[in-house]
Amino acid sequence: MNRLTDKTAIITGAAGGIGKGIAAMMAREGAAVVIGDIKDAQGEATAAELRAAGGRAVFQHCDVTSEDDCAALMQRAVAEFGALNVLVNNAGWFPRATLEDTTVDFWNQVLNVNLRSAFLCAKHAVPLMQKAGGGSVISIGSPNSIQAIPTLVAYGAAKGALINLTTTLANAYAPDRIRFNVVSPGWVLTETEIATQKSEGRTPEDMERISHTLRLGRYQTPEDTAYACVYLASDESSQVTGMFFSVDAGATTLLR
Numbered sequence: 001m002n003r004l005t006d007k008t009a010i011i012t013g014a015a016g017g018i019g020k021g022i023a024a025m026m027a028r029e030g031a032a033v034v035i036g037d038i039k040d041a042q043g044e045a046t047a048a049e050l051r052a053a054g055g056r057a058v059f060q061h062c063d064v065t066s067e068d069d070c071a072a073l074m075q076r077a078v079a080e081f082g083a084l085n086v087l088v089n090n091a092g093w094f095p096r097a098t099l100e101d102t103t104v105d106f107w108n109q110v111l112n113v114n115l116r117s118a119f120l121c122a123k124h125a126v127p128l129m130q131k132a133g134g135g136s137v138i139s140i141g142s143p144n145s146i147q148a149i150p151t152l153v154a155y156g157a158a159k160g161a162l163i164n165l166t167t168t169l170a171n172a173y174a175p176d177r178i179r180f181n182v183v184s185p186g187w188v189l190t191e192t193e194i195a196t197q198k199s200e201g202r203t204p205e206d207m208e209r210i211s212h213t214l215r216l217g218r219y220q221t222p223e224d225t226a227y228a229c230v231y232l233a234s235d236e237s238s239q240v241t242g243m244f245f246s247v248d249a250g251a252t253t254l255l256r
């Protein structure tokens with residue numbers, strides 16, 4: 001408790017899924033939380049839920065593909081809570097498509113949501129973090145940042161590029177004490193991921209069977225990712241920057 005009492009944190013895409021888990025844990029650790037999402041009703045309900053649990057939280061409509069929305073989201077943190085210390089670029093979209101099925105429009109949409117968003121949010125967060133004397137930017141990557149899956153051509157490219165955006169900005173803003181890291185959540189059965197697996201023909205029984213083949217015996221949860229994000233948001237990680245931090249039970253690194 002209270003590891004983030006002096007922090008204001010923005011989490012994009014936190015109406016539900018992994019982002020909600022991150023927002024909830026950060027609020028429990030004392031951070032003032034700003035949730036940005038395109039799902040207004042769900043985002044408002046999530047903010048209300050965090051307040052009911054004793055946290056400080058507000059919702060702001062934000063489409064992370066819009067520069068104006070990203071700028072307004074960063075400003076909301078300052079207007080509401082006085083400063084911006086932590087940004088979690090979590091909003092994401094992971095539709096499947098091979099090269100043959102990837103149209104230029106689809107490519108642009110996937111890169112806009114998963115990559116351009118992190119650039120836009122960083123661009124508008126950095127001046128505010130400089131004013132605050134430092135900060136922590138955490139981008140949610142994926143095993144697909146480093147793994148090659150033929151049906152994730154655009155998504156894999158976007159999540160892979162997030163790593164270089166992160167190391168480049170980590171290098172550029174270390175003198176300002178603004179840290180940039182990527183957290184990779186592993187395999188988390190959010191509603192969207194369950195729907196994706198179903199659309200690929202996997203039954204709940206298939207998913208149960210697969211869970212027993214995973215290296216540490218289960219799928220990851222939003223909380224697994226949130227623990228890493230709380231650490232990277234806190235001053236405990238003040239010497240950690242430019243890292244790719246996997247919470248995937250070794251799926252991308254251990255030999256099978």
Ligand SMILES: NC(=O)c1ccc[n+]([C@@H]2O[C@H](COP(=O)([O-])OP(=O)(O)OC[C@H]3O[C@@H](n4cnc5c(N)ncnc54)[C@H](O)[C@@H]3O)[C@@H](O)[C@H]2O)c1
Nearest residue numbers: 013016017018037038063064090091092142187188190192
């Ligand atoms: N679920 C997994 O197994 C998994 C694995 C690795 C990485 N990830 C990454 O974790 C993040 C969260 O994934 P999730 O499973 O919780 O997905 P999710 O679909 O449950 O949540 C994504 C959230 O982002 C929001 N969002 C989508 N487009 C947006 C936009 N343009 N502007 C603002 N908000 C937008 C959605 O409304 C939603 O609330 C994503 O970046 C995803 O790529 C997920």
